[in-house]
Amino acid sequence: MTPSLIALSITGFIVLIGAFIGIYAGFRRQMNLEQWAVAGRGFGLILVWLLMAGEVYTTFAFLGASGWAYSRGGPTLYIVAYLTLCYAVSFFILPKIWEVGREHRLHTQSDFFLQRYGNRYLAGLVAILGVLFIIPYLQLQLTGLGIIVQVASFDGISRSAAILIAFAIVAGFVLSSGIRAVAWVSVLKDSLMLIAAFSIGIGVPYHYFGGVRPLFRALAQTSPQHLTMPGSTASMGHSWFISTVLLTSLGFYMWPHAFGSIFSAKSGDTLRRNAVIMPLYTITLPLLFFVGFAAILIAPGLKNGDMALLTVVRSTFPPWFLGLVGGAGALTAMVPAAILILAAGTLFAKNFVRLLFLPSMSDDAVAKLAKIMVAVVTALAMYFAIYSSSTLVGLLLFGYAGVTQFFPGVVFGLFWKRVTTMGVFAGLLTGVALGMWLFFTKHDPYHGWNAGFLALCMNLVVTAIVSLVTSSKEIATHELSSAVSCR
Amino acid sequence: MKPARVLSLILTAIPFIAVCFAVPLWDRVYPLVLGLPFNLFWLMAWIPLTSLCMWGVYRLGEWRNSVPPSREKSR
Numbered sequence: 001m002t003p004s005l006i007a008l009s010i011t012g013f014i015v016l017i018g019a020f021i022g023i024y025a026g027f028r029r030q031m032n033l034e035q036w037a038v039a040g041r042g043f044g045l046i047l048v049w050l051l052m053a054g055e056v057y058t059t060f061a062f063l064g065a066s067g068w069a070y071s072r073g074g075p076t077l078y079i080v081a082y083l084t085l086c087y088a089v090s091f092f093i094l095p096k097i098w099e100v101g102r103e104h105r106l107h108t109q110s111d112f113f114l115q116r117y118g119n120r121y122l123a124g125l126v127a128i129l130g131v132l133f134i135i136p137y138l139q140l141q142l143t144g145l146g147i148i149v150q151v152a153s154f155d156g157i158s159r160s161a162a163i164l165i166a167f168a169i170v171a172g173f174v175l176s177s178g179i180r181a182v183a184w185v186s187v188l189k190d191s192l193m194l195i196a197a198f199s200i201g202i203g204v205p206y207h208y209f210g211g212v213r214p215l216f217r218a219l220a221q222t223s224p225q226h227l228t229m230p231g232s233t234a235s236m237g238h239s240w241f242i243s244t245v246l247l248t249s250l251g252f253y254m255w256p257h258a259f260g261s262i263f264s265a266k267s268g269d270t271l272r273r274n275a276v277i278m279p280l281y282t283i284t285l286p287l288l289f290f291v292g293f294a295a296i297l298i299a300p301g302l303k304n305g306d307m308a309l310l311t312v313v314r315s316t317f318p319p320w321f322l323g324l325v326g327g328a329g330a331l332t333a334m335v336p337a338a339i340l341i342l343a344a345g346t347l348f349a350k351n352f353v354r355l356l357f358l359p360s361m362s363d364d365a366v367a368k369l370a371k372i373m374v375a376v377v378t379a380l381a382m383y384f385a386i387y388s389s390s391t392l393v394g395l396l397l398f399g400y401a402g403v404t405q406f407f408p409g410v411v412f413g414l415f416w417k418r419v420t421t422m423g424v425f426a427g428l429l430t431g432v433a434l435g436m437w438l439f440f441t442k443h444d445p446y447h448g449w450n451a452g453f454l455a456l457c458m459n460l461v462v463t464a465i466v467s468l469v470t471s472s473k474e475i476a477t478h479e480l481s482s483a484v485s486c487r
Numbered sequence: 488m489k490p491a492r493v494l495s496l497i498l499t500a501i502p503f504i505a506v507c508f509a510v511p512l513w514d515r516v517y518p519l520v521l522g523l524p525f526n527l528f529w530l531m532a533w534i535p536l537t538s539l540c541m542w543g544v545y546r547l548g549e550w551r552n553s554v555p556p557s558r559e560k561s562r
Contacts, residue, residue: 074514080530081506084537088499091541213522220516220524227516227524238510245507276541283534286527
């Protein structure tokens with residue numbers, strides 16, 4: 001057997017096992033909207049942990065983090081920082097969101113906005129923006145999966161063909177299973193991922209340098225500036241680090257899929273305990289940095305930094321191990337992609353189409369439309385994956401600049417009585433417009449600050465000011481409407 | 488504010504200061520600790536320390552009582 005055949009068949013075998021678990025876990029359960037989207041709200045500590053960990057460990061961490069360690073250096077450390085702090089943020093807001101969700105049987109982020117602000121245009125806007133910003137995140141997963149197929153085939157399969165294969169795998173996986181299936185496949189994914197991260201993260205430095213210490217000693221001598229900020233970049237210094245860590249740790253649970261996973265928990269206390277233990281999951285991330293840093297000395301001059309980890313694995317280990325790492329990597333793309341697509345489909349069907357255009361749709365029709373959207377959203381992401389050259393981390397940062405704009409609406413909604421619908425509308429539109437404008441005119445980072453963070457600041461200010469100006473009028477009508485809805 | 492509430496806010500602020508705002512103080516290569524550049528070591532050390540801080544906040548229980556209003560009454 002040729003090396004590529006060995007590697008590809010092992011990767012393919014792992015993908016099949018994952019798909020099988022997914023289909024089996026969804027089997028024999030009535031897949032209504034409640035089951036498909038929030039698994040009947042019955043997840044305890046372990047399943048919530050698995051589901052949320054499944055969302056964290058994506059191709060972004062696997063290939064993107066090592067890729068940035070390779071191509072950018074020091075700035076990649078922001079990933080460890082934000083994946084530690086986001087849980088501290090979550091400790092305070094998630095249980096409150098969950099309470100609202102249980103009381104009013106909410107499924108999605110947009111449901112929350114509808115419940116809190118009672119305005120279906122705001123809720124519809126939140127839904128469609130959520131779907132739009134999921135696309136780059138999904139694109140990231142497909143690109144990563146494409147890289148895995150490409151490297152595992154020893155470049156026998158071209159990039160576009162590999163992404164097409166990735167698309168087929170992901171769409172098939174989602175259509176056959178709901179969120180419960182996804183949580184269970186996470187078990188396989190995370191065990192394989194841990195095996196892969198430890199063996200590569202420790203193995204590669206030992207193989208080439210005789211340990212982690214000699215690796216960093218060598219790097220500290222040849223390229224010390226690469227290990228600190230701004231690394232190999234011109235503009236990603238300390239102000240960029242602070243603003244990016246704040247943006248991403250505040251925005252972590254503003255992703256529609258992460259927001260939706262809150263509702264699958266059994267209790268608010270589950271979420272609080274989860275917030276305490278989740279940071280420990282981040283401890284394996286630096287192992288992937290080791291590989292990216294080692295690749296600077298082992299495989300210098302790669303055009304695409306995101307290929308660094310797999311390229312090093314391919315030239316260090318036997319093909320069967322490349323296949324195993326490829327399989328682990330493929331699951332780290334499939335599982336989060338499935339979660340993302342499920343969220344996007346539900347949001348589009350329930351909170352955009354039904355809410356704004358077809359209020360008479362039945363739950364079954366919504367579930368059907370959500371499944372059709374799976375194909376549409378995935379196809380869009382595939383189109384962008386084939387025609388874009390952004391790094392994996394770059395794609396996620398773009399998404400964060402978008403989704404974190406929901407933060408003021410959510411947090412003011414939970415903690416500040418005077419916030420108004422007009423305020424949230426104005427702030428959200430300002431934040432998204434400014435963020436996207438800075439990104440598309442290539443102004444990120446803007447004078448050393450993360451563009452999404454600047455947009456978030458403007459958003460907060462606008463939301464607060466407009467709310468204060470409009471509050472007296474709206475409180476009166478809101479009290480009236482809540483009095484009506486209570487009885 | 489009650490002292491327990493203040494304490495839980497302080498416990499939450501500590502990781503933010505250490506991991507995020509203090510970056511100019513720890514972002515350097517030397518001294519290498521356990522073979523790691525200092526900045527990487529610092530961030531890795533704060534992963535369990537952050538968990539510890541949040542465990543403290545959890546134990547203080549300030550936020551647990553405040554969320555479900557029905558439970559607050561019974562206490």
